[in-house]
Ligand code: SF4
């Protein structure tokens with residue numbers, strides 16, 4: 608399949624020309640060990656993810672690199688104020704002694720409506736899986752609610768950010784701030800209904816992985832760039848979550864053809880300055896999946912103020928391209944399903 612042209616790669620002056628990026632020696636000096644090994648690349652047995660970048664610095668070997676990344680982010684005008692909002696969270700209210708005894712279907716509808724009215728742009732529910740929890744942490748709640756916060760595409764496509772232009776980075780911070788507010792608001796609403804709930808906003812990594820429950824909750828598919836691709840927002844989104852004892856109904860998964868499309872698309876592979884995005888899936892902790900080479904991505908990510916080029920360039924992120932892609936992939940999935948059904952029939 609032909610892939611849509613990249614609209615901004617050639618014109619954005621902050622992006623290095625393909626093949627020209629070289630990490631600074633001081634950045635490489637801080638990458639003391641391979642993040643791919645810690646992530647379980649090549650491992651064939653499923654296991655929990657290990658604590659990683661953005662976890663407390665004593666939990667992994669990238670603490671100094673994180674500090675260097677923050678130092679680079681701070682060079683972008685307005686980023687301090689924007690990220691302050693992303694870390695500003697309200698108090699959690701006590702769990703009410705009076706319980707909302709509506710059915711799981713009704714509670715799912717009520718929680719969804721509340722979240723959508725409090726800054727979330729899409730909402731999904733999935734039962735907890737121990738593999739969503741990072742090793743060394745414990746989560747006892749049986750349900751995960753995942754919230755999507757959509758980027759402003761016009762702002763996102765300005766990435767990467769630097770001293771001369773921080774539009775993209777401010778939009779990233781703004782979405783994390785919305786995730787902070789919406790996850791805390793939803794957790795407090797659930798608590799007011801008599802059920803325990805805990806927010807996991809996306810501005811700092813914590814006990815809960817976000818992408819695996821988002822996929823299971825039907826909020827998107829994993830893209831070749833290692834991020835979520837959603838029907839509604841493409842790759843232009845950030846995630847937050849709430850774990851809870853409130854009984855709910857699972858909302859996913861949802862397959863609309865993003866994984867299939869990635870097999871032939873190479874837009875992010877070509878746009879990534881350090882060539883960190885592989886064209887083939889890899890075995891990671893027992894799962895054959897898309898995976899971004901951490902050791903190649905993270906030097907550019909730290910130097911280029913959290914980068915974001917791959918999600919901005921993904922054709923699914925473009926509001927003008929997304930409806931056409933959805934229609935094309937729906938036809939393609941339908942055709943392959945009919946083919947599979949025919950094959951089953953003929954072998955009976
Ligand atoms: S975030 Fe990482 S993988 Fe994505 S374009 Fe930037 S360097 Fe490449």
Ligand code: SF4
Pocket residue numbers: 830831832868869870872873874875876920921922923
């Ligand atoms: S993640 Fe987006 S840009 Fe990358 S291969 Fe898939 S569809 Fe193309």
